Amino acid sequence: xxxxxxxxxxxxxxxxxxxxxxxxxxxxxxxxxxxxxxxxxxxxxxxxxxxxxxxxxxxxxxxxxxxxxxxxxxxxxxxxxxxxxxxxxxxxxxxxxxxxxxxxxxxxxxxxxxxxxxxxxxxxxxxxxxxxxxxxxxxxxxxxxxxxxxxxxxxxxxxxxxxxxxxxxxx
Amino acid sequence: xxxxxxxxxxxxxxxxxxxxxxxxxxxxxxxxxxxxxxxxxxxxxxxxxxxxxxxxxxxxxxxxxxxxxxxxxxxxxxxxxxxxxxxxxxxxxxxxxxxxxxxxxxxxxxxxxxxxxxxxxxxxxxxxxxxxxxxxxxxxxxxxxxxxxxxxxxxxxxxxxxxxxxxxxxxxxxx
Numbered sequence: 548x549x550x551x552x553x554x555x556x557x558x559x560x561x562x563x564x565x566x567x568x569x570x571x572x573x574x575x576x577x578x579x580x581x582x583x584x585x586x587x588x589x590x591x592x593x594x595x596x597x598x599x600x601x602x603x604x605x606x607x608x609x610x611x612x613x614x615x616x617x618x619x620x621x622x623x624x625x626x627x628x629x630x631x632x633x634x635x636x637x638x639x640x641x642x643x644x645x646x647x648x649x650x651x652x653x654x655x656x657x658x659x660x661x662x663x664x665x666x667x668x669x670x671x672x673x674x675x676x677x678x679x680x681x682x683x684x685x686x687x688x689x690x691x692x693x694x695x696x697x698x699x700x701x702x703x704x705x706x707x708x709x710x711x712x713x714x715x716x717x718x
Numbered sequence: 719x720x721x722x723x724x725x726x727x728x729x730x731x732x733x734x735x736x737x738x739x740x741x742x743x744x745x746x747x748x749x750x751x752x753x754x755x756x757x758x759x760x761x762x763x764x765x766x767x768x769x770x771x772x773x774x775x776x777x778x779x780x781x782x783x784x785x786x787x788x789x790x791x792x793x794x795x796x797x798x799x800x801x802x803x804x805x806x807x808x809x810x811x812x813x814x815x816x817x818x819x820x821x822x823x824x825x826x827x828x829x830x831x832x833x834x835x836x837x838x839x840x841x842x843x844x845x846x847x848x849x850x851x852x853x854x855x856x857x858x859x860x861x862x863x864x865x866x867x868x869x870x871x872x873x874x875x876x877x878x879x880x881x882x883x884x885x886x887x888x889x890x891x892x893x
Binding site (some may be wrong): 548549550551552555557579581582613615616617618619620621643644646648649650668669670672676677678679680682709711713 | 719720721722748749785786787789799801802803825827828831833834835837838839841854856857858860862889890891892893
């Protein structure tokens with residue numbers, strides 16, 4: 548099994564979002580990101596699917612999974628009919644290593660006869676230096692072809708980070 | 719060529735109770751996939767394996783900077799949780815005498831970046847004493863030292879490793 552790079556963006560000065568475009572076949576895709584830090588304190592990493600390069604803002608995002616928290620017990624991560632979905636398990640910050648990293652597998656994004664699915668594992672140091680993780684998934688429940696993912700913070704800009712989209716191929 | 723590059727494959731040395739592989743993390747990659755397969759131990763009783771990182775001097779990091787959480791899901795429907803905010807290692811996965819044992823896939827982020835903590839997430843399956851233990855882990859090593867290796871040890875040195883392999887892949891980003 549191989550991963551072939553489709554798109555990448557490294558943020559070194561503030562931007563409001565990163566679009567990773569290129570889920571144009573029926574293969575499985577993977578996004579990896581690391582060192583993703585906000586420009587302002589206490590804000591959470593989120594995403595939306597892209598349709599023809601435009602973020603889908605309809606209330607069609609459902610999510611489920613577990614929220615890992617090193618200072619307390621494992622929590623439930625769930626939501627229905629939201630207008631975006633979360634990638635970060637907590638609000639990250641601007642101090643040392645208050646960043647997000649993780650990987651997201653994308654399924655059926657190119658298939659307009661199926662919903663768009665994703666599974667992901669992420670890990671975050673929050674604005675109070677606590678550690679969180681998500682092991683979860685989301686479904687965008689519209690029958691449409693999606694050509695990528697927009698990643699951004701729930702408020703403020705992305706100050707730094709590397710985001711890469713790969714296509715999973717069989718050889 | 720795949721952007722996921724195999725950079726090291728190391729077999730377990732039979733008879734040791736600590737299994738670390740060093741010089742696998744370099745500045746060439748920021749993200750790594752580390753796969754443990756067929757990790758078995760010599761005792762017929764199950765044992766606990768605790769993860770640690772290795773610093774650039776080749777020494778396993780034992781400072782109280784590991785913050786982690788493990789969700790252990792069992793085949794009897796029971797689950798257990800282990801966590802800590804200032805530990806000297808990461809508790810825990812399990813192993814046992816072959817053909818039982820341990821396998822896992824772990825993602826490690828930013829190990830050699832001295833402006834960042836080192837992060838990992840992992841998913842494992844252990845067969846022990848005719849039962850199953852599925853593990854979900856997260857860990858942050860909350861120090862900005864350069865980390866160049868990874869592995870685990872048998873807690874309490876109650877037994878030794880018998881078989882197994884650790885494969886490390888780097889996830890390349892082409893500019």
